[in-house]
Amino acid sequence: MTTRNEPGKTYLMQGNEAIVRGALEGGVHFASSYPGSPSSQVLGIMGRIADQMGFYAEWSTNETTALQACMGASFANARSICVVKQNGLLVQSDTIHCGALGGVKGGLVLVTSDDPDAHSSTNEFDSRHMAVSANVPMLEPSSIQETKDMIPYAFELSEKLQQMVILRVTTRICHGRGGVKLGEIPEKKPFKKIGKWDKMLGLNWLHSYLLEKLEWAREEFEDCEFNHFDGKEGAETLIIAGGTGRNYALEALDDLGIEDEVGVLSLGTLWPLPEKLILKHLKKAKRVLIVEEVDPFLEEHISALAGKEKLNIDICGRNDILPKVGELNPDVLIKALREFLGIKEEKPCCSGTCPAAEAVTIPDRELTFCAGCPHRATFFALKQALIKEKNPGVVFGDIGCYVFAAQRAGQFAVQFMSCMGSGISAAGGLGQLTKYGFDQKVVSVCGDSTFFHTVVPGLIAAKMNNANILHIVLDNSATAMTGFQPHPGTGTTCMGQPTDKLSIKAICESLGCRVEIADPFNLQETIDLIFEMNREDGLKILILEQPCATLASKTRAKKKVWVEQELCKGDDCGCSRMCSRVWGCPANIWDFEKGCAAIDEVVCVGCGVCAKVCPQGAIKVEGGDE
């Protein structure tokens, strides 16, 4: 669908697909990324179509290496696109700031996907601050169609300004679908020879030039097709919306029946702001509501602008009548507009018919590891090993599916978690204190993709400074959290070519510390090994190898797993429902009628590990692959 040469035809596209299509219509030569939700799918799709469409796509080790690769391609006039999530953009901070000073040659579009409400993130950081800090232009689409249309525009703008352009999208774009009318896929521009005096130097003597480029962008944005005005021209009440805020605002006005009484200025050009355009509308308004995700970014910049012009108007938004945190939606807007305009509520928005007294209590649905997930076994074993210590040990986590180890899914084992690569370094720091009387074992964990992303420098620091820690690599042969993208240890490139697998073991052994490998499904052996390694001083590394269950279940023959219900003693056993309550695999269910354990055959992937935790041997396993 993304590759079809059918200009004018409309398809239902996911926002992530629209980014791919936009890159094709922008004549992309080069694409690089490190996966991060909600935009993880983009490069996966690009890798599959790259050969066919004549461009190059790669998964990089981390977001910084990805952006730097794009800058290298841009030097030869190639159009390049780099796709990251908000955390990735923060990882790139140094590269963006220094790179902005040096500028670009071929168009460079940096797509950042923010995640208001943190649906698939640990945070809801607002990327827009980066554009201000680094002095680079930033755009944000209001719809899936605009997402596609903005990318060719961003490439043109980037080449005109000789500057990278950031395109900010949010989860509602990436994971939303809408009709997209296809445009032409152009011939790609040829590369240029890099001449003796061509330069991309990020040096401070270009600081003034950097600011001049920003002013050229502002002029460009004063009259840009991606800024819209809807509703009543010259209305006393003005809404200024950024990105998807436009749709919520229009829907809310429609719902309240005041769409003809209010003006809505929607900004697709977020930085630098088109000040003349904004002032033209501000000067006619008495009150302004700013609708944006997540921080009061436009609100504060527009307030400053109004102050500078000495305009006497009320400007409201995320600082007051809209929630300070979280994602917007039509309902939040309807409520805020009622308050803003003093409109009384006619009827409650809910059906109002729920017989509250009889209403059942709906249990929450907490996230957990998938059925058959090796992390369940790992954290079960780790917890068992650590509680055998005089003072229980401390576990530092990192970013991946195993963040759920801070919850019930992982026995609440993880007590520290910050950003990618942070676990090993933080553990290294705490591990030093064991030389000064701190008496607890220190363990850090990371996944295989995270290992390559930023863990290696932390391991080197721990080795150099001889920290007393055990580091465990949870090697499930996949970047599982984001959808199984290749990484340096998987032996495949983004475009599906075979490449040398980097060995985590060989890299760890090159540090000159003790390295062991085990299978977390061998529970007792893993418990004993962790306990024993923790007795040793210095840096130790344990690699726990077992493929991600979601991947393995596609190729591995499923074992038959069932409960011999006459062997299960139910609540009389004294095991405290070990299988369903402690082990906690979603396939280990409880037969509430019979009062004994059972297996949900639809959910079970047949790993059979739960049989090892049943004290009665009531869980039976037969056939299948190991």
Added chain:
Amino acid sequence: MLTNVVICGIGGQGNILASGLMGSALVEKGFKVAVGETYGASQRGGSVMSHLRISDEREPGVLIPLGKADIIVAFEPIEALRMLRTYGNPNTKVIYDIRPTYPLGVLTGEDEYPPIEAIQAEIEANSAVSIALPATAMAVEAGNSKAANIIMMGALAGLEEMPIEPEEFFGVLSQNFKGKVLDLNKEVFMTGYDAIRKGGVK
């Protein structure tokens, strides 16, 4: 015309895929469609929800306002109730798979899964039409428990609010599947469709 459909379930049941297929079929037919997907780290047992909005006027936004769902298609009973309380109104039609999937808190004994009769009673009391469909069981019988999502799409298409015919959905199915999987999907779609049409509900 604006029709709002909430399609909800649990990670791994295929409701995102199903709502994408239904949306594509409606776009092929010329409707303006938006699908908002809320899933996060959904493969890990959490609630998953799609908002499918169908209009013949302007492009709809991706989120349905509270209380504005015309139809709720739920792949699990308590998810049906959760969404009915949030997005439903007395005119909402609800189709739900009767098979419970227990949340972690229920398995660990900290929470209770309400009696299925109580769930059904509350759904019935607060909706215009309430249909319990054993979609997972029907899919297992047809040979693949994963096909429950297509059965539910068949059931959805069976409602009179949905401007889509089976052949139009098959067009999109055949762009996405081949051979035996395509045949199975077409077959199970019709079992869902017929369950609604021949069951006398529209």
